Ligand code: SF4
């Protein structure tokens with residue numbers, strides 16, 4: 001099963017929940033994989049401290065123009081939506097760092113003057129953290145192809161056991177790449193006006209994607225009860241509530257796991273997984289009945 005942990009905004013405890021869920025399930029005997037898909041700011045490794053066994057350059061195709069074959073027609077520049085290729089006074093300029101590797105310019109060139117060559121946009125690393133299979137990626141500075149890195153890491157998802165996907169914050173294309181085709185999305189939030197506002201956007205995203213989802217409220221005893229009211233009105237399950245704890249906050253600041261300093265949470269994470277499992281089963285049954 002693939003479970004994505006996402007949030008409409010950063011700083012809501014998404015990585016805390018994802019890493020502690022992974023560790024709790026692993027200690028409970030599950031085959032667990034943790035994939036950090038926050039390629040711009042991965043920090044799951046700070047908590048899980050994996051031993052890396054493999055590091056791979058992630059490459060994407062970018063256009064290369066044969067200026068001798070090029071007729072300067074400008075069709076490639078007209079097509080590109082990202083300003084990554086342009087024709088100036090009959091000469092084509094390529095800005096590789098802006099290219100999104102759609103392949104459109106290569107396809108549209110009437111004289112086949114464009115071929116593709118690989119450009120490195122980051123690295124992906126894979127390893128092991130006390131029995132948890134670990135994967136993450138790191139975007140090169142100035143590169144824009146975060147979805148390519150996320151896609152690369154997700155291709156390494158195991159089919160057996162549980163795969164926890166730590167999604168980037170927000171609701172942009174990088175988040176879609178991280179959560180699409182997962183079995184369940186757990187939306188982490190906080191009980192504040194900011195948490196609620198971003199939760200609403202995130203709920204809209206997962207509803208459009210048609211993925212079963214629920215909410216985890218971090219630091220549930222601060223702020224107000226508007227997130228709970230919203231979830232009740234929208235018939236959204238609150239799957240986990242984590243109280244504010246100085247002990248947990250101090251552990252976080254040292255890069256330590258919540259379940260190490262507050263072992264009582266381990267069982268809560270196991271129950272969370274069991275509840276997610278049964279929600280996914282219910283959703284699958286409903287889907288089969290509707291067909
Ligand atoms: S591959 Fe797509 S994004 Fe890249 S330069 Fe060509 S048209 Fe633009």
Ligand code: SF4
Pocket residue numbers: 065069070071072073074075076077087092108109110111112113114
């Ligand atoms: S589409 Fe081909 S021929 Fe036309 S400007 Fe671009 S590279 Fe040159």
